[in-house]
Amino acid sequence: MGRYRVRVATGNSAFSGSNNQVQLWLVGLRAEVELGLRLRPARGQMEDFEVDVSEDLGPLQFVKLRKIHLLIKDAWFCNHITVWVFEQSMEEKEIVFPCYRWVEGDGIICLPETTAWMIRNESQGLFQKHQEEELKARRTLYGWVSWKKGIPLSVAAASEKDLPLDARFHEEKKVDFERTRVVGVTEIALKRLYTLLSSWNSLEDFDQIFWGGKSALAKRVRLSWKDDDFFGYQFLNGVNPTLLRKSSSLPTRLVIPPGTEDLKAQLERKLQEGCLFEVDFSLLAGIQANVIQGERQHLAAPLLMLKMEPDGKLLPMVIQLQLPGSDSPVPPLFLPSDPSLTWLLAKAWVKNSDFQLHELQAHLLKTHLMAEVFAVATMRCLPGMHPIFKLLIPHLRYTLEINTRARTKLISNGGFFDQAVNTGGGGHLDVLRRATTCLTYRSLCPPDDLADRGLLGVPSAFYAHDAVRLWDIISRYVQGIVQLHYLEDEVVRSDPELQAWCREITEIGLCKAQERGFPVSFQSRDELCHFVTMCIFTCTAQHSAVNQGQLDWYTWVPNAPCTMRQPPPTTKDVTLEMVMATMPNVHQACIQMTISWHLGRFQPDMVPLGHHKEQYFSGPGPQAVLNRFQEDLYTLEREIVARNESLDLPYEYLKPSRIENSITI
Ligand SMILES: CCCCC[C@H](O)/C=C/C=C\C=C\C=C\[C@@H](O)[C@@H](O)CCCC(=O)O
Numbered sequence: 001m002g003r004y005r006v007r008v009a010t011g012n013s014a015f016s017g018s019n020n021q022v023q024l025w026l027v028g029l030r031a032e033v034e035l036g037l038r039l040r041p042a043r044g045q046m047e048d049f050e051v052d053v054s055e056d057l058g059p060l061q062f063v064k065l066r067k068i069h070l071l072i073k074d075a076w077f078c079n080h081i082t083v084w085v086f087e088q089s090m091e092e093k094e095i096v097f098p099c100y101r102w103v104e105g106d107g108i109i110c111l112p113e114t115t116a117w118m119i120r121n122e123s124q125g126l127f128q129k130h131q132e133e134e135l136k137a138r139r140t141l142y143g144w145v146s147w148k149k150g151i152p153l154s155v156a157a158a159s160e161k162d163l164p165l166d167a168r169f170h171e172e173k174k175v176d177f178e179r180t181r182v183v184g185v186t187e188i189a190l191k192r193l194y195t196l197l198s199s200w201n202s203l204e205d206f207d208q209i210f211w212g213g214k215s216a217l218a219k220r221v222r223l224s225w226k227d228d229d230f231f232g233y234q235f236l237n238g239v240n241p242t243l244l245r246k247s248s249s250l251p252t253r254l255v256i257p258p259g260t261e262d263l264k265a266q267l268e269r270k271l272q273e274g275c276l277f278e279v280d281f282s283l284l285a286g287i288q289a290n291v292i293q294g295e296r297q298h299l300a301a302p303l304l305m306l307k308m309e310p311d312g313k314l315l316p317m318v319i320q321l322q323l324p325g326s327d328s329p330v331p332p333l334f335l336p337s338d339p340s341l342t343w344l345l346a347k348a349w350v351k352n353s354d355f356q357l358h359e360l361q362a363h364l365l366k367t368h369l370m371a372e373v374f375a376v377a378t379m380r381c382l383p384g385m386h387p388i389f390k391l392l393i394p395h396l397r398y399t400l401e402i403n404t405r406a407r408t409k410l411i412s413n414g415g416f417f418d419q420a421v422n423t424g425g426g427g428h429l430d431v432l433r434r435a436t437t438c439l440t441y442r443s444l445c446p447p448d449d450l451a452d453r454g455l456l457g458v459p460s461a462f463y464a465h466d467a468v469r470l471w472d473i474i475s476r477y478v479q480g481i482v483q484l485h486y487l488e489d490e491v492v493r494s495d496p497e498l499q500a501w502c503r504e505i506t507e508i509g510l511c512k513a514q515e516r517g518f519p520v521s522f523q524s525r526d527e528l529c530h531f532v533t534m535c536i537f538t539c540t541a542q543h544s545a546v547n548q549g550q551l552d553w554y555t556w557v558p559n560a561p562c563t564m565r566q567p568p569p570t571t572k573d574v575t576l577e578m579v580m581a582t583m584p585n586v587h588q589a590c591i592q593m594t595i596s597w598h599l600g601r602f603q604p605d606m607v608p609l610g611h612h613k614e615q616y617f618s619g620p621g622p623q624a625v626l627n628r629f630q631e632d633l634y635t636l637e638r639e640i641v642a643r644n645e646s647l648d649l650p651y652e653y654l655k656p657s658r659i660e661n662s663i664t665i
């Protein structure tokens with residue numbers, strides 16, 4: 001018995017309130033009571049009321065709530081329920097019941113109090129029963145499907161409309177996304193009209209469509225894209241810093257034609273000096289090129305060799321556009337000393353190939369689709385009261401919807417890839433399949449990946465430096481939360497939901513990825529922390545590193561052509577006509593600009609890394625860990641700002657204030 005003050009907190013997004021009435025119960029260890037209230041929750045409001053309860057409820061464990069509709073069902077977004085207990089001669093005690101979900105229909109929702117997982121064994125099995133019922137319902141809502149064979153599984157939803165309401169964009173995000181899409185389509189139409197009668201036979205003609213959404217750096221790209229150091233810089237700190245690696249030997253595919261022995265000597269000298277680097281696009285070899293409006297597109301599978309200069313500049317040394325074949329002549333090597341248009345076209349082929357592997361491997365597969373596997377497995381295996389659910393859920397916001405939209409708008413039949421990209425038309429799916437076969441756990445963990453690629457400690461590798469710093473900060477945050485809940489390794493080993501989550505990701509979502517280093521169980525807190533750090537890093541920092549740069553590096557189309565309309569050159573005689581006949585046509589270029597702007601622009605409702613408002617945890621321990629996380633991020637922010645002040649090209653993508661807390665675009 002006692003007096004209780006109850007606070008009902010409703011979400012702030014549009015339509016979060018409800019005209020339906022809400023009924024509440026308090027459930028204690030010894031009894032439960034229906035509060036007899038009928039409130040209509042208002043958007044953005046916290047509504048308090050007090051009740052006297054005659055029964056002895058015992059320690060509160062759940063709040064149950066139900067929305068009652070007479071005529072119209074009006075979904076309610078409940079943030080949380082907070083209860084203060086005033087008991088005889090005891091100070092008031094605050095108990096929080098997190099929700100952060102839509103309450104639909106008229107079923108009863110059960111909210112466990114925030115520390116439930118810690119006391120789950122002292123609750124006469126009530127929490128266990130609740131968890132089982134919750135996961136049974138979640139497995140019905142979140143199903144797996146193989147969208148295309150050979151790539152990670154996705155959420156079972158033919159379009160975003162099929163997703164559960166809790167996985168959907170909130171109104172503000174949806175309106176902004178749709179508005180931007182309409183602006184983009186309109187911009188394409190206007191640019192097509194504007195260029196209907198214009199020439200398209202010089203590289204400057206791309207200026208005719210270079211308006212609309214673009215960044216200051218995009219304008220710099222337009223001026224500097226032909227420069228070799230600007231070209232090399234992008235493999236370290238551009239939109240795709242994931243392919244560059246330090247050479248440990250001359251690549252076997254690099255067949256040196258007769259008469260270019262001095263080139264071989266230069267390469268060997270740089271190799272000996274430890275400053276030879278390479279980017280190998282062999283993954284594209286043999287991929288079927290797209291046919292766009294009846295016009296066959298073309299693909300290459302380049303190898304780029306670069307040298308790291310003492311001043312930190314990365315300069316291209318040689319480009320081989322195709323793999324040598326036993327029954328074909330030795331492929332020509334393109335050099336900086338070649339005629340300028342020849343060398344420019346060779347570099348354009350490298351950047352077109354980089355566009356394919358960036359968007360399909362680095363961006364879609366290694367961030368979006370990985371995050372989707374984490375999201376579906378989390379919803380299917382981890383109950384809301386589980387500490388790893390609470391740790392991860394803020395970093396999974398909106399990902400299922402943006403990925404479902406990608407499958408219906410970008411990589412779908414007739415989508416962006418089919419319309420304007422030379423791997424479109426099915427080749428893009430083969431690239432995804434090949435990339436999936438070489439998707440290793442190590443490649444998703446920067447300390448391992450950058451060590452394997454020889455990029456640790458390289459002064460001008462700003463992505464590498466910032467990625468390792470962020471990994472360490474996120475790792476400390478994860479360890480802080482894990483150590484509060486798992487007091488020894490045995491608790492990890494004996495957590496059935498956690499072990500099921502791990503298996504669901506590796507064996508189901510990633511299609512038996514244990515052969516590629518992914519775990520099928522966690523034997524220690526360290527193993528758990530490493531994996532969860534990888535999840536959060538992938539959903540936040542890594543996506544930021546490969547997403548934001550689309551606006552800067554892809555809107556000046558010649559710098560990263562989305563398609564190539566003529567075959568790669570096989571001689572050094574390249575004319576401007578050949579270059580313009582190869583580069584994307586006006587329509588393809590307009591689509592590239594629009595998509596790059598749509599996907600790379602700053603999201604108006606973005607939540608910066610570590611600054612989600614939802615409070616899934618309570619008590620001083622988790623709050624102290626989160627506070628430390630935010631402090632560490634702020635320290636890194638200041639470090640990056642200071643470093644960037646001395647740079648001609650500041651590297652901004654891993655500034656914590658610019659990293660979104662989940663993958664939403
Ligand atoms: C290929 C890599 C993409 C990674 C995922 C991406 O970030 C997800 C995006 C999801 C949906 C994007 C839709 C964009 C739609 C409009 O910009 C587009 O329709 C504009 C005009 C182009 C066209 O379709 O005609």
Ligand SMILES: [Fe+2]
Pocket residue numbers: 363368543547599663665
């Ligand atoms: Fe993205």
